[in-house]
Amino acid sequence: MPNAFQPTDCLKDYYRTWIAVYKEGAIREVTLAKYRMSLAWVERLAPSLRLCELTRVAYQQLLNAYALEHERQTTMDFHHQLKGAILDAVDDGLIPRDPTRKVIIKGKLPAEKKRKYLNQFELHALLRSLKLGERADWDWFILLVAKTGLRFSEALALTPADFDFAHQTLSVTKTWNYKDGGGFAPTKNRSSVRKVQLDWQLIMQFATLVKDLPKDQPIFVPEEKVYNSTVNDRLERYCRALNIPVISVHGLRHTHASILLYAGVSIASVARRLGHASMTTTQKTYLHVIQELENQDIDLVMRSLANLR
Template sequence: MFAWEQRKLGEVAEIKTGSRNHQDSVDNGKYPFFVRSEKVERLNEYDFDTKAILVPGDGRIGEIFHYYDGKFALHQRVYKVDNFKEVNPLYLLNLFKYKFKKHALRLNAQGTVPSLRLPMFTNWNILIPNLNEQQKIGLFFQQLDSLITLHQRKPFIKNGGIKMITSNFTCDSLFKDYFEFWIKLYKEGAVRPVTLEKYRNNQKHIAKIIPNLKMKDFDRNAYQELLNQYALTHERQTVIDFHHQVKGAILDAVDDGLIDRDPTRKAIFKGKAPREKKQKYLNQFELHNLLEDLDLGMEITWDWLILLIAKTGLRFSEALGLTPADFDFARQTISVNKTWDYKTNTGFQPTKNRSSIRKVQMDWQLGMQFQHLIKNLNKDEPIFVNGPVCNSTPNNCLARHCRKCGIPEISIHGLRHTHASLLMFAGVSIASVSRRLGHSSITTTQKVYMHIISELENQDNDLVMRYLSSLS
């Protein structure tokens, strides 16, 4: 007999996540790119060169595990377990397969786990025997998995070759039907409701534009015509977003042998002329006038939400998800760790991405105001939610203040833009602004605030010239 020892996973392995987004993937890339699904994308760059167990943090929680030894790239919501100490990776892989889902579900009272968090890994108690026994157990299950996989593969002969059975779709199936099936299979329960709704809307467009297009006829010309027709009623950026969603299903159909080759290669994106954009943010003088006009009494009103977002840059759903327990007045921080689903009124939901989980520093004045405001509230109940919430209500409240002050009308989300813009104009680095806003990467911040960055670069050029002139 051999002794078993209980250890926490964080004691015998290192757990980290990647930093990339799904759209970073490229066709026929050199290295595997592990994302939040069973399908492995490709990339021409690698992030790690190691032996690791890879676990998606969203979607089919506790059901998808990859084991890889070599160079690979990693999505920001996929966990990498490596640097194994006193534990055999194959043994650990099978603990994940057969034990981890139950462990994750136990941590959630609702019986579902919308997403995984780092403590779920590091604090997981596992039983491990000595290394020799671990190796034997790991090899046994590896051989068992190989045997099961072999029996599950039921090839049939078609056109003289072996082809794997893939649901009930054939090359003569309509793409609109395949796309609808693909959304149900891969996206329902794996993406946020708002994202799923975008997929479903795109499926309606496909059914309208190419109702009779068969899989076997989906070539580059057919795909370009699809994009061109969609572009007649949408702006170019919307066409690009449409392309990214549809391309995912097309590449899977190519892998399944239903479409001969990738028809999305070298696609051209068109679009109707963009609408005149409304001003998204206020300058410092305009914001000062707005905040002066707020009626900040001892009752919770939308005016308090306007003040909070203007001074913290929180997303609307993040502000709605705040409870008194999220305020640390001693350290003057607000903990952002959840959101409130105001669109379908399903209560607390996870944050937009992993980077959105953060602590936001607040100024002492805002801290004192909220300390008095929420002192008698239930610490676990949302501060601003008292029944169904519609974002038009606080937006209308903000619009009335703007009209009264004679300043441009902006939305609640425009307050977030205002917050970020004023920080950058004040000299705060874009990296710090990105972290404060909870963006998934600094690239996101650069794209959203490119106009401000360009203006600041012009100011920098003036500083450079003045400095160089002073040297002579």
Template sequence: MINDMNRTLLFSEYFQQWIDIYKKGAIREATMAKYRMTQRWVEKLMPELKVAELNRTAYQQLLNAYAKEHERQTTLDFHHQLKGAILDAVDDGLIERDPTRKAIIKGKTPRVKKIKYLSQFELHTLISDLDLKEEPNWDWFILLVAKTGMRFSEALAITPGDFDFARQTLSISKTWDYKGEGGFLPTKNKSSVRKIQIDWQIVVKFSELIKGLPEDQPIFVGESKIYNSTVNDALTRHCRECGISEISIHGLRHTHASLLLFAGVSIASVARRLGHASMTTTQKTYLHIIQELENKDVDLVMRTLSGL
């Protein structure tokens, strides 16, 4: 039986309590922020919805209202976060039946997202414009991301001890919590823990840069808090000065991958270098580039066959 208190408990309040009990301290701050955002959307869309009134119809109405403002994948994520709390409410006897069963996920048509990246000439122009001082600065950071394709948080976490100059490798095994209080965090997924080859220019330049720096301390993190926008602003200034396309630090990661694909490096190798969980992620992200390469392959096949 559902007691009187449970009959008056709002679903938004229950979900907030559930987050505090089951998620706080157990998930990363970035993920926690997504749960908080979900709670705010529930409060906004159905502020009067009570836990005891949560049936399949009410739940579908909530999903439909959310889907009007969001793409289908985002609505699916919203559904998955709510479902965890709702199933616990069912187990605790607050709800008699699972209202999420056979839920229909809708959403706005996704916008066509074409990734921004530099051409090989543009990247060469950018690197030539960097002011690589004797001490680590954001220009050094830009160079490292361009040459490795690391994520922003991964590059921030790089320490001198991660370099193996003899084997020309760089170990990526952690990230930096730049959105929170700072400090090392685990990588995005298990596949993100990797060793990647670095070219001789990085070996020569960084072996000099990191001399005397603490082996276990991040190279690019100082006393003050780091913001993604600070580094992006520095990169944008260089792009404008060079007269090339303006991209973000994440765009440098795309540039790195794109140049490797155009050079003929396999999708599997690019996926491993980027730390993608599967080749599917790489294929989806760089679909238009892969299609361009396939068109070139067709021309090559035809030329080869016609010469027989």
């Protein structure tokens, strides 16, 4: 790209080309969409900012303008997505010095977050209320996700052949591309390919449910297009009827992980079961649970020490 641009060219044009050259075809579509969103904000906030004008002050002003409408973490993400292109422009000699050095990340105060998971008693109430018939439907889907912690697209892609009833395991090797017309697709990452251990009750239920279904066809995908809103709407109706927090299907995944952590399952085991690329992802996602468990551990340590004579 060094010969394609001059220091007098606009940042937005350089960033657009940089995304096309370095990101398209190299990252997942959902991640690419985030870069394109960042580009849209650069076009909106700094439509005429030239590369040669991108000083530390100008870059900080761009971040500050973005931060006026976004929370701090979102501003941090915007900074990281833009920084890669800017550092390449520095290497190309289009910008004399790194303008991203020592930036200050600002942002709006986070809105009060709704609880995204159920506690054990609420989950029991939800599962007891499901109407589990003889055919695979969304109620069976809700039960499966609640007991396995699978992602929505992973659960959609399951076929009867993925169940190992003898060893009580479920193989997760693919996803269902429900956003782009259907069809099997790769998992989110290599760590997402895994075997999930199932409880004996769920094994018996699904052995009966799928025995007459085609072995290599998705269990839950209907003939029409699949929308996660369909399952979320059904789940919401159950939650409201039971007067428990309204969660999404992804909230069932959070519920599954939270219950395991509260039960004393190690972070490493939970990370493997969820298909996280690293334990760091699990720790960040479930920090609230981990902190609460640490507080309980402190109380336990203090009580144990107090009993020593």
